[in-house]
Amino acid sequence: xxxxxxxxxxxxxxxxxxxxxxxxxxxxxxxxxxxxxxxxxxxxxxxxxxxxxxxxxxxxxxxxxxxxxxxxxxxxxxxxxxxxxxxxxxxxxxxxxxxxxxxxxxxxxxxxxxxxxxxxxxxxxxxxxxxxxxxxxxxxxxxxxxxxxxxxxxxxxxxxxxxxxxxxxxxxxxxxxxxxxxxxxxxxxxxxxxxxxxxxxxxxxxxxxxxxxxxxxxxxxxxxxxxxxxxxxxxxxxxxxxxxxxxxxxxxxxxxxxxxxxxxxxxxxxxxxxxxxxxxxxxxxxxxxxxxxxxxxxxxxxxxxxxxxxxxxxxxxxxxxxxxxxxxxxxxxxxxxxxxxxxxxxx
Numbered sequence: 001x002x003x004x005x006x007x008x009x010x011x012x013x014x015x016x017x018x019x020x021x022x023x024x025x026x027x028x029x030x031x032x033x034x035x036x037x038x039x040x041x042x043x044x045x046x047x048x049x050x051x052x053x054x055x056x057x058x059x060x061x062x063x064x065x066x067x068x069x070x071x072x073x074x075x076x077x078x079x080x081x082x083x084x085x086x087x088x089x090x091x092x093x094x095x096x097x098x099x100x101x102x103x104x105x106x107x108x109x110x111x112x113x114x115x116x117x118x119x120x121x122x123x124x125x126x127x128x129x130x131x132x133x134x135x136x137x138x139x140x141x142x143x144x145x146x147x148x149x150x151x152x153x154x155x156x157x158x159x160x161x162x163x164x165x166x167x168x169x170x171x172x173x174x175x176x177x178x179x180x181x182x183x184x185x186x187x188x189x190x191x192x193x194x195x196x197x198x199x200x201x202x203x204x205x206x207x208x209x210x211x212x213x214x215x216x217x218x219x220x221x222x223x224x225x226x227x228x229x230x231x232x233x234x235x236x237x238x239x240x241x242x243x244x245x246x247x248x249x250x251x252x253x254x255x256x257x258x259x260x261x262x263x264x265x266x267x268x269x270x271x272x273x274x275x276x277x278x279x280x281x282x283x284x285x286x287x288x289x290x291x292x293x294x295x296x297x298x299x300x301x302x303x304x305x306x307x308x309x310x311x312x313x314x315x316x317x318x319x320x321x322x323x324x325x326x327x328x329x330x331x332x333x334x335x336x337x338x339x340x341x342x343x344x345x346x347x
Contacts, residue, residue: 019113019141022158023128024057026149028182029246030109031058032189034065034253035147036088037109040095044070046113047094054092057182061190064258067092073099090254114141150249151241157181188237189246195231196224197263204274209282213275216267219260221251273317276306280324288332296336300344303329 020027030037031054039054041047048069055063068075071093075081081089088107095104104110128143157177164174202214225244233243250256288296307325310317333344 020111020143021161022153023143024157024178024182025151025153025185026128026143026145026147027054027111028057028185029149029151030145030147031055031063031092032061032186032246032253032255033249034063034090034255035109036090036107037092037111038095038100038104038107039093040100040110040112042096042113042115044094044096047096050111050113051092051094058186058255059183061186061255062258062262064254065090065092069094071095073097108145109147110144112141112144149241150243150246151239154181154239185237185239188233188239189250191236192228192232193224193259194263196227197267201267201271207271207274207278209275209279209284210287213271216264216271221248269313269315272306272309272313273315276310276315276317276321276325279303279306280321280328284328284332285335288335293336293340296332297340297344300329300332303332 037054039047039050041050051067051069055067066089068091071081072078072095081091081093082103084106093104101112128145161174161177163169164177197219200217200219202216206214225247228244228247233239284299288299291299303325307322307329309315310322333341336344
């Protein structure tokens with residue numbers, strides 16, 4: 001599933017987050033890093049909506065790990081997810097069966113949500129607790145984890161949201177405050193990555209019509225880390241903490257892999273589009289004047305390959321560019337001897 005509009009807006013989701021509002025930043029970090037999490041909720045509805053709210057909390061970054069809004073003992077992965085012979089997978093599970101408390105007690109992060117109050121009363125904020133207290137079926141609500149956050153908590157946000165519940169602030173306003181905070185936090189984290197990624201693109205002047213486009217430089221984690229001193233998250237976020245440590249952990253997560261693969265694909269396509277445009281601006285007919293038939297045929301085959309690739313990959317290139325390229329190919333073919341023309345038109 002892809003992350004579109006965050007689902008932190010709806011009433012039930014806002015209610016399910018009320019007891020854990022003071023830990024929202026910790027949960028954001030856990031989701032960013034793709035950590036294994038179990039959410040124990042009082043009902044399938046609360047379980048599902050909490051999971052969906054968590055996965056959308058890092059939007060516009062896509063959550064690339066697996067997640068199950070409502071997981072039961074009948075799921076095909078039940079044995080895989082409950083075995084102790086290997087580390088828990090990068091997945092977020094929503095459960096309601098009290099039996100799971102013992103089954104998942106060795107998972108690193110467990111969120112136990114109690115019955116939700118329908119009134120506007122201020123819910124008791126649950127504490128971060130040790131896993132040793134997670135063994136009985138009547139386990140109290142709380143966040144059970146040994147995780148230490150990389151970033152310092154934004155106490156102003158927690159106070160503002162809790163005060164909003166006390167004063168019965170409209171849920172839309174509460175959700176907007178929370179969504180804006182998480183969005184700004186995610187953007188502060190992504191912007192340095194995006195800025196560095198752009199620097200890996202070859203210069204436009206290095207793209208010529210007669211050669212394949214140059215390669216995008218590989219992503220170097222060390223090189224990226226060196227850019228943080230002058231163009232890191234501190235430019236857009238007031239939060240202090242170990243941003244470098246957070247990036248280091250992020251690089252080992254499926255979310256980084258998914259983000260990088262998608263962005264690299266987009267950049268490669270952009271480079272292909274630029275190459276096509278430069279080819280169309282070149283004087284190909286002048287270039288072929290002193291070339292052998294073998295070289296001209298080779299050019300035709302390469303141009304055709306580029307056309308097929310553009311259509312197959314649905315490259316975001318202007319239609320007139322493709323039409324111009326087709327016209328170029330036909331003109332070049334017509335300059336060849338008739339027997340070669342027949343062969344090229346046949347294939």
